[in-house]
Amino acid sequence: MNIRLTLLILVGLVQLAVPGWMIFEQEQTLRLGTEYKFQTEPVDPYDLFRGRYVALRFKAADVDYKGSDLLNVSKVYVVIRNNADGFAEVERISSKPVSGDNVFLAINRSGWRSKTLCLEFPFDSYYMEETQAPQAEQAYRDANRRDSKQQTWAVVRLRNGKAALADLFIDGQPIRDYLRDHPHPKK
Amino acid sequence: MRWIVEEVDDLVASGVISAESGAALRRHYETKIEQKDSGGRVVLLSVLGATLIGAGIILIIAHNWDNLGRPARTALSLLPLLASLAISLWTLLRRAGSTAWREGAGVAQCAGVAASIALVSQTYHISGELSDFLCTWLILTLPIPYLLRAVVPALIYLAGIAVWAGTSFDLYQGNQGAPGYWLFLAGILPFYGMAVRRDRLGKWTAWLSAVLGLSMAFGLGFTNLRELWIPGFSGLFGVYYLVGALAFPEHRYNPLRVLGALGAGYLSVMLTFKDVWPHGTIVWSDIHWPAYVLAVGLPCASIALLVWALRRKVDFNRFVSALPIVALLAFGMGMTGGKGLDAKLILTLAFTLYAFALALGTAFRGLQQRAFATLNGGLLILVALIIARFVDNEFSIVARGIAFVLLGCLMLGANFWMLKTKREGNA
Numbered sequence: 001m002n003i004r005l006t007l008l009i010l011v012g013l014v015q016l017a018v019p020g021w022m023i024f025e026q027e028q029t030l031r032l033g034t035e036y037k038f039q040t041e042p043v044d045p046y047d048l049f050r051g052r053y054v055a056l057r058f059k060a061a062d063v064d065y066k067g068s069d070l071l072n073v074s075k076v077y078v079v080i081r082n083n084a085d086g087f088a089e090v091e092r093i094s095s096k097p098v099s100g101d102n103v104f105l106a107i108n109r110s111g112w113r114s115k116t117l118c119l120e121f122p123f124d125s126y127y128m129e130e131t132q133a134p135q136a137e138q139a140y141r142d143a144n145r146r147d148s149k150q151q152t153w154a155v156v157r158l159r160n161g162k163a164a165l166a167d168l169f170i171d172g173q174p175i176r177d178y179l180r181d182h183p184h185p186k187k
Numbered sequence: 188m189r190w191i192v193e194e195v196d197d198l199v200a201s202g203v204i205s206a207e208s209g210a211a212l213r214r215h216y217e218t219k220i221e222q223k224d225s226g227g228r229v230v231l232l233s234v235l236g237a238t239l240i241g242a243g244i245i246l247i248i249a250h251n252w253d254n255l256g257r258p259a260r261t262a263l264s265l266l267p268l269l270a271s272l273a274i275s276l277w278t279l280l281r282r283a284g285s286t287a288w289r290e291g292a293g294v295a296q297c298a299g300v301a302a303s304i305a306l307v308s309q310t311y312h313i314s315g316e317l318s319d320f321l322c323t324w325l326i327l328t329l330p331i332p333y334l335l336r337a338v339v340p341a342l343i344y345l346a347g348i349a350v351w352a353g354t355s356f357d358l359y360q361g362n363q364g365a366p367g368y369w370l371f372l373a374g375i376l377p378f379y380g381m382a383v384r385r386d387r388l389g390k391w392t393a394w395l396s397a398v399l400g401l402s403m404a405f406g407l408g409f410t411n412l413r414e415l416w417i418p419g420f421s422g423l424f425g426v427y428y429l430v431g432a433l434a435f436p437e438h439r440y441n442p443l444r445v446l447g448a449l450g451a452g453y454l455s456v457m458l459t460f461k462d463v464w465p466h467g468t469i470v471w472s473d474i475h476w477p478a479y480v481l482a483v484g485l486p487c488a489s490i491a492l493l494v495w496a497l498r499r500k501v502d503f504n505r506f507v508s509a510l511p512i513v514a515l516l517a518f519g520m521g522m523t524g525g526k527g528l529d530a531k532l533i534l535t536l537a538f539t540l541y542a543f544a545l546a547l548g549t550a551f552r553g554l555q556q557r558a559f560a561t562l563n564g565g566l567l568i569l570v571a572l573i574i575a576r577f578v579d580n581e582f583s584i585v586a587r588g589i590a591f592v593l594l595g596c597l598m599l600g601a602n603f604w605m606l607k608t609k610r611e612g613n614a
Contacts, residue, residue, distance in 0.1 A: 004334055005279050011330040012272040015300050016265060018323060019307040023261055026311040053312075107316070125314035130250050165312040 029164040033157030034101040036080055036088040037169075038121075040144060040152045052133030053125040054140050054168065054175075056154055061106075063090050063117040070095060070117060071110050078106045078119065080158065087153065093117065097161075104163040123156050123165035126175075136168075136175050139182065143170045191216050233291030234339050241298025245305065257310060264306030271299030275335060293337030297344075300327045318354035325351060329374050338391045341378050345395075345402040348372060352409035364411025366477035372406060388437060396435075397442035400427055404450070407481065413474050414465040415482035417458065421514035422485025424450030425507075429492035432503035439558060448549075448564060451510045455542040456571045458514070461535050464521060486511040504561075506548035513541045542572050554601065557609050566598050 039059045060080075070076060073095040080102045081091040091102075107120040128136055143150040150171040157164050168175040192213055199209035244267055255263070275292045282288035301324050308315060325347050332341035352365040379399060382392045404423065412419045428447025435441040457463055489511040496503055521534045546568035553562025573594060577587055 005276070007330070008272075008275060008279060008334045011327075011334060012268075012275070015268055015272070015296075015327045016303075018300075018327060019265060019268065019303045022304070022307045022311070022313065023264075026307075026313070030311075053314075122314060123312060126312050127309045 025162055026164045029157050029159045029162045030166055033159035033162070033164060035166075036082070036102075036156050036158060037086060037153045038123075038156055039087045040140070040154060040168075052130045053127040054133060054136050056121075056124045056126060056140075056168070058121055058124070058154075060088055060090050061119045061121055063093060063119065065093075065110075065115065065117045070108065073108055075105055076108050076117075076119070077103055077161070078121075079103050088156075093119075099161065101159050103161050104158055105161060121163070123154065123163050126154070126165060126168045128175075132176075132179065135179055135183070139170055139175070139179060140168075229287040230290055233287040234294055237291040237294035237298070241295060241302070244298065244302050260306070260310045264303055264310060267302035267306070268296075268299040271296040275331075278335065289335045289337045290339045293331050293335040293340035294343070296331050296335075297328045297340050300324055316354075318351060321347060321351040321354060325371060329371075332375070332378050338382065338395060341375055341382075341395060342398045344375055345398045348375075349402045349405040349409075352406050356409040356411065365406075365409045366475065368406040368409060369477065369481075372403065383434065387435065393438075393442055396431075397446070400443050400446040404446075407485075410477055410481060411475075412478040412482055414469045415474060415478050417464075417518050418486050418511070418515050419478070419482040420450070421454055421511045422482070422487070422489045424448075424454060425489030425511040426485060426492060428507050429489060429496055429503065432501055432508075433492065433496055433499070436501050439556075440560065448504065448507050451507045452545065452549075452564065452568045452571075454514075455510060455538060455545050456568060456575055458517075458538040459535050459542055459572065459575055461531050464531050464534055469522065486515050504549060504552055506545040509541075510545075513538070539572065539576075542568060546572060550601065554605060557605060557612070559602065559605065562601060562605060563598070566594075566601065570594055570598070 040056050070093060077094045077096070077098045079091045079094065079098055079100070080088045083089045104122060106122060109118045109120055110116070126136075127133075140152060143152045152168070152170050154168050155166045157166055170178045173181070195204075195209050195212045195216070198204045199206055204212070271292070275296050278285075278288045278292040304320065304323060307313070308320070325344060328340060328344055328347070331337065332344065348368055348371040351371070352368040355365040355367070379395055382389075382395050386392055404420075407419055407423055408416075424447045426447070427443045428451065431438070431441040431444025431447055435444065438444065489508070493508050493512075496508070517534050517537050521530055546565050548565070549568065550562050550565030553559065553565055573590060577590075
């Protein structure tokens, strides 16, 4: 019985270590990572386990691509640099590991013979309280309409190939402040 | 067990035992029945309670308590796991003998692990794939059935690995499906072995057998065997049937045996269709090695079990156990033999004959053993086979009508005849 008990404690520690490590990694990235602003594009998702969130689409996620060797790779390393407007853009994409504070791992959803690489960034869901998420989604959609003059972006911190989504901005304001100043009942 | 109590009354009435010993026997069995019933009910309630609480916690988490701030939410996210761990530890220390506590604590801990990972993902906006989340969760839940000796967490795990295989099955990425399923399965098989050794004919073991059988069938499907699915699945169903017959000979309707027989019936009818057989030549290099291992290993295992069963002289349906052999022969012939339509025609013809033999053999076995389920299983294969041929070929409406009337008569007649002989046998 003592062995079983010891084993249960050990297993419990391992079970705790997994969310613990996730927390540590994200905190490290948020505190020490390099900050980038990713401009977003238009897309009421509900996640069974994690609740309501705003689904984000990034301008930088569709990359012109002429080769063929990356099309069959399911995960790629994305190297980022800032453009003249201060937003992040893709510098290059690699199937081999790249180190640095401007790199993250993305899922490659490209089709067989596509001319653009469709990437899925690891920070494309912004989770919010269930009553707020639909409003935020609406505000996000309105701000992302073609005729809209507002700019939306996500602040992401990168460190050692890890990415952490810090905040979502609409028109220069964090989304929570924006929703407080501009209430958005869901249509 | 209730029949014993009734029997006791008869024995007292006919003077075989005295009134006192009759009363003592009655008391003994009645308390036993009571314990058995309440035990089962309490276990069910505790598992249900733990499941509801777990689901409720996940929903409460889904609300996403934004205004709490990150540090507080981070601390809270570990709470479900810590609480469930505390329950498990307390159970091992104080209630190790109670099935209800062990099962309930096990379910709670499965939910606790999932809830904590989901909460952290939510707090930090980590948008992972479902399959990655399931993978982490399954690895962390695997020790729970062993440590708590709890069956329900093992059932959750078996269902979970099938779902994981389904979510990671991606035809476009290397065409290999999810062979990792078999690694996950290997992790839980020792637990199944222990359960069989501890309580071979118990209802928990039967549940494990049933869910294990279903999970493995999905797992095999998600491994992407490509054209090799024919030997693969026939081998799997053969193994089910024979393991059921060898390990649980007392159970005519043991879950593995039933699954094996159902699978064999389904497969044998399906393989009588021409289009089910592979088209064109097989590109052998496109098939990954796990598929080869399974497509060769499962039929071989089934044949080895067949030899063993024949030697041990256990009672089993020869026609069901012959499926892997027939499938292997037909598959081999189809792959090496003639080209085009002729080879396929021979294959479907061979399988029509086999399915016909399986149907009649099974129905006859049912008649001999006075087993309605077996009889009707065999007749059902016959009906399916004839309907299948109607789909394939063009018969006149009158011919179909006559065939269906005859089949209906055969089914009703066989069942009535058996009911009658059974009554006469009892009388």
